[in-house]
Amino acid sequence: MDDTPAHGDPEQAERAQQAKHAEHAERAYPQHWEADVLLRDGGTARIRPITPDDADRLVEFYSEVSDQSKYFRFFAPYPRLSDRDVRRFTHHDYVNRVGLAAVVRDRFIATVRYDRIDPAGRPADAATGAAEAEVAFLVQDAHQGRGVASALLEHIAAVARERGIRRFAAEVLPENRKMIKVFTDAGYTQRRSFADGVVHLEFDLEPTEASLAVMRAREHRAEARSVQRLLAPRSVAVVGASRDPAAVGRTLLRDLLASGFPGPVYAVNSAAPPGTEVDGLPVHRSVREVPGPVDLAVIAVPASAVPDTVADCGAHGVQGLVVVTAGYAETGLDGREQQRALVRRARAAGMRVVGPNAFGLINTAAEAPLNASLAPLLPGAGGFGLFSQSGAIGAALLESVHHRAIGVSTFASVGNRADVSGNDLLQYWEEDPATRIVLLYLESFGNPRKFTRIARRIAAAKPVVVIKGGRHTGSVPPGHAVPATATALRDATVDTLFQQAGVVRVDTITELFDTGELLAYQPLPPGDRIAIIGNSDSLGLLTHDACLSAGLRPRTPVDLTTAATGDHFRIALATALDDPAVDAVITVAIPPIGTPGFPGSTLFGSTEGDPELTSDAPAIAEALSEATDRAAAAGKPLLLAHLALADLPDRLRRRDAAGIAQPGTVPAYPAPERAVRALTHAVHYAAWRRAAEAAETSARVPELDRIDEAAARARVEAALATRTAAAAQTQSGARITLDDDAAAALLADYGIDVVRALPAPDEDTAVRAAAELGYPVALKATAGHLRHRPDLGSVRLDLTGEAELRRAHREMAALLGGHAQSRPVVQPMAARGVDTVVSASVDPAVGAILSFGLSGAPAELLGDVAHRLLPATDRDAAELVREVRAAPLLFGWRGADPVDTDALEELLLRVSRLVDDLPEVASVELEPVVVAPRGLTVLAARVRVAPLPARSDLGPRSMSTL
Numbered sequence: 001m002d003d004t005p006a007h008g009d010p011e012q013a014e015r016a017q018q019a020k021h022a023e024h025a026e027r028a029y030p031q032h033w034e035a036d037v038l039l040r041d042g043g044t045a046r047i048r049p050i051t052p053d054d055a056d057r058l059v060e061f062y063s064e065v066s067d068q069s070k071y072f073r074f075f076a077p078y079p080r081l082s083d084r085d086v087r088r089f090t091h092h093d094y095v096n097r098v099g100l101a102a103v104v105r106d107r108f109i110a111t112v113r114y115d116r117i118d119p120a121g122r123p124a125d126a127a128t129g130a131a132e133a134e135v136a137f138l139v140q141d142a143h144q145g146r147g148v149a150s151a152l153l154e155h156i157a158a159v160a161r162e163r164g165i166r167r168f169a170a171e172v173l174p175e176n177r178k179m180i181k182v183f184t185d186a187g188y189t190q191r192r193s194f195a196d197g198v199v200h201l202e203f204d205l206e207p208t209e210a211s212l213a214v215m216r217a218r219e220h221r222a223e224a225r226s227v228q229r230l231l232a233p234r235s236v237a238v239v240g241a242s243r244d245p246a247a248v249g250r251t252l253l254r255d256l257l258a259s260g261f262p263g264p265v266y267a268v269n270s271a272a273p274p275g276t277e278v279d280g281l282p283v284h285r286s287v288r289e290v291p292g293p294v295d296l297a298v299i300a301v302p303a304s305a306v307p308d309t310v311a312d313c314g315a316h317g318v319q320g321l322v323v324v325t326a327g328y329a330e331t332g333l334d335g336r337e338q339q340r341a342l343v344r345r346a347r348a349a350g351m352r353v354v355g356p357n358a359f360g361l362i363n364t365a366a367e368a369p370l371n372a373s374l375a376p377l378l379p380g381a382g383g384f385g386l387f388s389q390s391g392a393i394g395a396a397l398l399e400s401v402h403h404r405a406i407g408v409s410t411f412a413s414v415g416n417r418a419d420v421s422g423n424d425l426l427q428y429w430e431e432d433p434a435t436r437i438v439l440l441y442l443e444s445f446g447n448p449r450k451f452t453r454i455a456r457r458i459a460a461a462k463p464v465v466v467i468k469g470g471r472h473t474g475s476v477p478p479g480h481a482v483p484a485t486a487t488a489l490r491d492a493t494v495d496t497l498f499q500q501a502g503v504v505r506v507d508t509i510t511e512l513f514d515t516g517e518l519l520a521y522q523p524l525p526p527g528d529r530i531a532i533i534g535n536s537d538s539l540g541l542l543t544h545d546a547c548l549s550a551g552l553r554p555r556t557p558v559d560l561t562t563a564a565t566g567d568h569f570r571i572a573l574a575t576a577l578d579d580p581a582v583d584a585v586i587t588v589a590i591p592p593i594g595t596p597g598f599p600g601s602t603l604f605g606s607t608e609g610d611p612e613l614t615s616d617a618p619a620i621a622e623a624l625s626e627a628t629d630r631a632a633a634a635g636k637p638l639l640l641a642h643l644a645l646a647d648l649p650d651r652l653r654r655r656d657a658a659g660i661a662q663p664g665t666v667p668a669y670p671a672p673e674r675a676v677r678a679l680t681h682a683v684h685y686a687a688w689r690r691a692a693e694a695a696e697t698s699a700r701v702p703e704l705d706r707i708d709e710a711a712a713r714a715r716v717e718a719a720l721a722t723r724t725a726a727a728a729q730t731q732s733g734a735r736i737t738l739d740d741d742a743a744a745a746l747l748a749d750y751g752i753d754v755v756r757a758l759p760a761p762d763e764d765t766a767v768r769a770a771a772e773l774g775y776p777v778a779l780k781a782t783a784g785h786l787r788h789r790p791d792l793g794s795v796r797l798d799l800t801g802e803a804e805l806r807r808a809h810r811e812m813a814a815l816l817g818g819h820a821q822s823r824p825v826v827q828p829m830a831a832r833g834v835d836t837v838v839s840a841s842v843d844p845a846v847g848a849i850l851s852f853g854l855s856g857a858p859a860e861l862l863g864d865v866a867h868r869l870l871p872a873t874d875r876d877a878a879e880l881v882r883e884v885r886a887a888p889l890l891f892g893w894r895g896a897d898p899v900d901t902d903a904l905e906e907l908l909l910r911v912s913r914l915v916d917d918l919p920e921v922a923s924v925e926l927e928p929v930v931v932a933p934r935g936l937t938v939l940a941a942r943v944r945v946a947p948l949p950a951r952s953d954l955g956p957r958s959m960s961t962l
Helices: 010-021 052-063 067-074 083-090 148-162 177-184 209-231 248-258 303-316 333-348 391-404 422-431 448-459 491-501 509-521 537-549 566-578 617-634 672-695 709-721 740-748 763-773 802-816 874-883 901-917
Strands: 035-038 044-049 097-104 107-117 132-139 167-172 190-195 198-204 236-239 265-268 281-284 296-299 320-323 352-354 360-363 370-373 381-388 408-413 437-442 464-468 504-506 529-534 584-589 638-642 777-781 795-799 824-828 834-843 847-854 865-869 921-931 936-938 941-945
Touching: 035 148, 035 209, 044 148, 044 333, 052 083, 052 097, 052 107, 067 132, 097 148, 107 148, 132 148, 148 177, 148 209, 167 177, 177 198, 209 320, 209 352, 209 360, 209 422, 236 248, 248 265, 248 370, 296 303, 303 320, 303 333, 333 352, 381 391, 381 422, 381 509, 391 408, 391 437, 391 509, 408 422, 422 437, 422 448, 437 509, 448 464, 448 491, 448 672, 464 491, 464 509, 491 504, 491 865, 504 509, 504 672, 509 672, 529 537, 529 566, 537 584, 537 672, 566 584, 566 617, 584 617, 584 672, 617 638, 638 672, 672 874, 709 740, 709 901, 709 941, 740 941, 763 777, 763 802, 763 824, 777 802, 795 802, 802 824, 834 901, 847 874, 847 901, 865 874, 874 901, 901 921, 901 936
Parallel strands: 132 167, 236 265, 236 296, 265 281, 296 320, 320 352, 381 408, 381 437, 437 464, 464 504, 529 584, 584 638
Antiparallel strands: 035 044, 044 097, 097 107, 107 132, 167 198, 190 198, 360 370, 360 408, 777 795, 777 824, 834 847, 834 921, 847 865, 921 936, 921 941
16 A cells, blocks of 8 residues: 655656755744644544754655555655765755655654646746646555545645645546545545646645545544544553552552553563562562554653653553643643643654643443543443543543443543543544543633534534533633633633534533433423423422523423322323423422321321431322333423432332343432522523434525625735735734725625715714705714713704704714814714614634624623624524513514514624635724614724634644644
């Protein structure tokens, strides 16, 4: 097998290239092209530009390539590289000639190279405008099939686009089918021809939906596989295992052995005397001395000893590390640099890192149980996948798992999250058949945009329930590897991410498991119509009130009275579950006390031996257990809220042979509000699932008329090109506010008309402006502190003539003092309606966000604003308009005429299209937008532009280097 196309005689090409580029000095080394990547099998490699210092590496690499691969590369036998070859392949100008290498353990495993050519195929220079390059690969035979060439293609394509190359050409021998497949599977638009026994391929480098889909599918497979290698190792070494029973390393070793891990386990301690044994295992002084292969190393040594330990692991071929050791980024800047060095060393050797400061990993699979964590017990096997960034919260999650008898598929608590992250675990859990539901505790996001993309895909099939710490502080815990753009992520933005991704957000660990159990054990509710049945009128009313407060639609509770028997429950539950107007059933139960007509007579006395005063929990449990099968058949969840029936929840659990709760269990809650909160989350999640399924066929980004993208792009480029000298000296990401005319012209290119506003610094100018615009007019102050503040006297409406306009101008000047500083304008009157605000802005961490609210107090004071990530679909626009709490004002509240929401939704889509098409548009704010019964009017607009931001989620695959 070979992943390499050939591109002709190297000697001839070299002479032409030398003649063309003799005058060019080599450019500065482009360090930003360096990247760590995951390969198809889950291993890591570093991609970087080739330099003159790589001559020996190149020669060694070439010597290990098979003759067949060399033949495929050069179309002829080519046993060795000449000195001229070595120089040509290691000396580049990084513009017209670029070479990249994939490196593992400081050795080349693959190379790729492009040479810029003109239309005739001759060597060319960027100055000539040549936008095509010839590309060629060579992959060491031992590493073929790992996806190295695909990763190199993504990175060399990104490099080429940066250097103005828009198209690649490659010549491949027909028998080199696997290399042809690398190109054809990449998803780029391509052309193929066959002549002189060679397949000629040309493909455009502009990313397409197909190429992005291919890249993300490869990313998913590689990340899932890398986690699978960590969770299912064939052998494990515990580094730092000592004879001290209280030592962390000894604890890890003891718990690993107790978990029943079936593969070889090795104890390692550099200070152990020869012949030392721990827990019946010989102790090795170094991982290098371990007699067999090691897939996973659990490291519990002082931070000062970690670098040497990582080097030993890399040299021995270890695939992954769990670093329990603390003392890294959580301690400050020096620790952060040590943490970065740790990750660099590990990845350079092909290893992934869990931690540092990690609690560890757990896998309950029967064929390969693994407890590589600080948890003393291995949980039972089941469908819950658990992730925590915090070790303390991770321990609390496992305690809840034990208390509730919940089965776990896998668990990861990754500490500082320097390498392996929640996104990696999500990729794994998506494919893992043992995981039916995902529970996450997050304190920060490394890549929010990627999290949203992955979580949305998973949530379409498996529930994802999340606690996000720092809701109000917005701070990131010490030690977390987070880009600067993600540290200031607003909680409203996090809510938007979760909402669009179908993630269920909860506030407490209790709520996490309350919701998780309902989603794991019961069907998703088809709607929000709730039946409440029980033997306590008071508890039923509390449940009813909680449902109303949560926005559900409960029926009047059915009170079976405290005298209810199991048969009463059985009949009532069957009736409710069979009712097509019921979507979920909450059973409420208290212990039956006293006799009918004499409740509570012995409330505080002994009931032992009195059948009338003993809890009827067994009969109620039997009725509920029978009803759960009916509920499953009807596709409706059944849950219980109870008081003082401590034994009832246990009776409602369906267990496997190990005592772990299984689907069909009736979730039981010791308070009605807990039951209702869990059910509310399930109702919303089910609604999202239905909408997501419908969106696959119905939601769309509609085509819109009156759009001139080319003209708009030219306006933005002109604005950025003509920045003032002061603006040019600011940081590259600084935003520039367009003047009103430029903003209106840009919006007009997307079919958004802004009503004209003419300056009116004095009375005479105001009168002339009104004559030009036509009466009636409005007089408004536009200074930033007065904009949209009629309460401060900054607006006068319905001015029908000159005298009225002059009087209003004088009154405003007297009220506002320095009138010219208020920048008054005259504007035509708009039709009466509801004032709204439509905006879009680019968040560096998550991308562009579209927002909608009602202007004034609802949005500014109460925060009543709805958000969606771009690009927005027609469904998104419709939901935005209806999602704000003040939405009834748009739909005829208290007898008012409903406004033109169709026009409002179209405006939202136009703003979405503008910001999505032109990433240089940093923000658009339209306020007020007056929505009338027919049509709408945009009265003011502000547009800001900025240099093109980096779109990391759209570039070639790479691992975080934070």
